[in-house]
Amino acid sequence: MSAILILLPLIFLFLIFRQSGQGWRSGILSTGLAWGTLVVLITELLSMFGWLKFMPLFMVWIIVNIILGLTVGKILRTSQIKLVNWQFDNISVFLKLAIASVAVIILIIGLTAAIAPPNNWDSMTYHMSRVVHWMQNGSVNHYPTSITRQISLGLWSGFAVTNLQILSGGDRLANFVQWVSMVGSIIGISLIAKQLGGGLRSQVFAAVFCATIPMGILQASSTQTDYVGAFWMVAFVYYTLISIQDKKRVSYPLAIGASLGLAVLTKGTAYFYLFPFGLWFGLVSLQQCGWKVWQPFMVIGAIALAINFGHFQRNYEVFGSILGTSGDYKLEVFSIPILISNTIRNIALHLSTSSRDINLLLINGIAAVHQLIGVDINDQRTTFPPGQNFDIHTLINHEDLAGNPIHIILFMGLSILFVIKLPKFPQPQRYYLAIYMLSIIVGFLLFCTLIAWSPWRSRLHLPLFVLSSAFIGVIMDKLLKPKIANSVAIIMIIASLLWLIFNESRPLVFNSKILSENQVNNLWTLSRNDQYFINIPKLQAPYSESVDFILTENCKDVGLILGGDTWEYPFWVLFKQKSDRPITLRHIMINNESAIKAKISPHQDFSPCAIIASGVAEINNPEIIIDQQVYQPQWSKEVVTVFIKHN
Structure with a gap:
């Protein structure tokens, strides 16, 4: 292959x-x-x-x-x-079992990644859709699209998947980009724990904490991008920590620049989460190296900029900003009460349970706090999407909604314990642990300060939980009694089975359908096509039948009129499966900034013989007129309408 x-x-x-x-x-x-x-x-x-x-x-x-x-x-x-x-000779039996458990977790997730196709919501709308557009265009240049996230948001994962998909001829390797990133993150976290003064036991605890993060387990078999971003952030923190501990020079400037550039190219959360670590690194480097620090810093900045230059330039050309478009994700107002509100609501996402009654108690308690501080819990200026009410979902095994309850309680509890027991730690370990912990907290507060709350934000917190693993590993080892620390590790490993086996989107045994519909859905009973639609099964029939209809019309140029959050990738998959010749798909009737690309070849000469409309008001139009050419609806089912060129 x-x-x-x-x-x-x-x-x-x-x-x-x-x-x-x-x-x-x-x-x-x-x-x-x-x-x-x-x-x-x-x-x-x-x-x-x-x-x-x-x-x-x-x-x-x-x-x-x-x-x-x-x-x-x-x-x-x-x-x-x-x-x-x-060297395993001098390792205790418990640590050997803990390492073996981490290896088993990794292997089970790898098996899931190998069997399942990409099927999470963001992959269907833009992660995988942009990959096939790039393959069709032969370039990662921006193109006209109704889903601007396809071109404006972090691209590195898409680059890797595109290379794999072109050479493999399909998407069967796409999930492994995240899986490999998880493996690399676990290894990197154990190294950071070592740099924080942790011995082998601390490093193993850090690896266990990282490997059992529920959101990490769920995402690592998908084509989401948070774990990829987490890996680059782990690398950045590791190499900056080495430099901070080096009293004479900035170590590994090439690695620091590359990790920073790749993190930014992958995930916008890198700006928030790496800022406090970067500030710490900058201040210490300036103190240690004086004015000569500009030399390695120039190398770091040049490498990071070079990695992102192409994407920045394309974003600026289309959106007038190197960051592209942030949509409605930004907070529209700032105050201390608003920050408290956003912080509490984001923390609450990780305390969700499968019991609606328990979740309602938590919701009511948070609502009472909001009344106390005088903030509307559903303030549209701080909540996305508009009209969304604060809620805590019971679907705890879904990669878009899952929280990390054990892990956040451990971090909060052990952080408090660390502050209380601070004098027990010798210098400089005390200093490194304290600033490391504060950097994670400040990164989270920056996120809460700048990003509007939504029910799906818990997945964006994944890099922080990954980075916190090193701190937790050291504190568990140093401050908890061995039997208690071992018990905590065992609980995390056993609890991880829930997310390993019952992943809602890629279940090895079954998912929530067994309770709601008495139906066993898993990777062994569902066809690959069924698995693409596992999150919204009702889309499968209209998508598949619309493709069948277009192919009976002998049409090979298909226009797409889609809503900004509409599933696009399954259309590409179905056309490839069902057609023995290439089918060209392009977005048309664009009314956003990317419309300027419609005037550039190959898009300007595109004249579709059929149009697929979904997620837009046009599905009910009696006709669509483009460049004086009339298209009339010839097929429709539920959320999809097909228009055919009228000759």
Whole structure:
């Protein structure tokens, strides 16, 4: 399979970094950063010429493998590389079992990622949809679309999936981008715990905490992007922490710049979550290095900017801002009571239970707090979407809504315990742990200050929970009695089974349908097509039948008139399955900033013979007129209407 060409460099790069003297864990982080930067370089370079197609991509990755392979061959001829330096002889039975449990969790999630297709909401609307648009266009340049998130929001995960999808011929490897990021994050977190003064026991606890985060378990088998962003953030924090602890110089400026650039290119939350760590790093570096700090900082800034330059330029061209469009996510008002409101509501998302009665008690308690501080709990200026009421959902095993109850209680409780027991920690460990903890809290408060609350925000908090794992691992080891700490780890591991096995979107056994409809849905009983629609089964029939109808009309150019949150990707999947020739799909009748791209080839010459309308008022129109060409409705079912060109 051609996709092996993308994966082989991971092995080659790891061997190169191991030979350079890095430990196996830091070597994995460095490998990820180098490979991630390489993906950006190749994708952007080919896009410049419209060559993001199979053969050019195949040839470029062949060249990369030859260069890296020859480099590794030269190394192997002159020296011996030790891949890992694991030593299990002096490890307690409990720690061995804990490490084995983490490995089992990773493997189960990997199995889920291998079997299930991409099927979460954001993937259906924009994560996977933009991948197929880029493949069709041969470029990651912005294109006209009714779903502006496809082009304006962080792209790196899409770059990686696009490379895999072009060379593999399908989306069966798409989920592994998140899964690999989870594995890398767990490894990186154990390293950060070590830098915070934690021994082996602390590092294992950190890995257990990270591997059992419910939202992380659910997302790691999907094509969401929060875990990918978390991995780059872990790498950034690890390398900046090394520099902070280095009294003479800024260490690893290349790695810091790459991790910062990749984090920003992947997820906008990186701006909030990395700011306090970056500020800490900057102040300490200035104190340690004086005016000479500008040299490594220039390298860091140049690398981060270079990685994002293409995306920034495209966003500025279309939206007038390098950040693109943030939609209605921003808070419209700020005050201390508003910050308290947003903080409490965001924390509450992680305290959800499967019991509606318990959730209602929590909702009523939070409403009482809001009355006390004089803030409307449903204030439209701080809530998204408009008209959304504050609520805590019972669907705790869904990747869009799940909370992390055990983990947030542990973080809050152990943070308080750490402050109380602060004098017990020697310097400089006390200092590093305190600032690290504060950086996580400040990152969360920045999020609550700038981003409107919604019921789906818990998934955006994932990087903070991942980063907090290192702190928790050390505190569990240092402040809890061994039996208590072991019991907490065991509880987290056992509790993780709920999210591992009963993932609502990708269930290995069953999901909530067994209670609501007495129906067993899982990855073994549902066809791959059924799994695409598992979150909204009612869409499957109209989507599939509309594609069948268009193909009977012998039409190969299809226009899309879609709402801003409409599922698009399943149309591409179905056309590919059902047609023996390529079908071109493009958005038309655009009324947002991306409309300027409709005037540029190949979009300007596009004349569809059929139009699919969904999620818009046009589905009820008696006709649609485009460039004096009339399209009339010829087929309709529920949320989909097909218009055919009237000759």
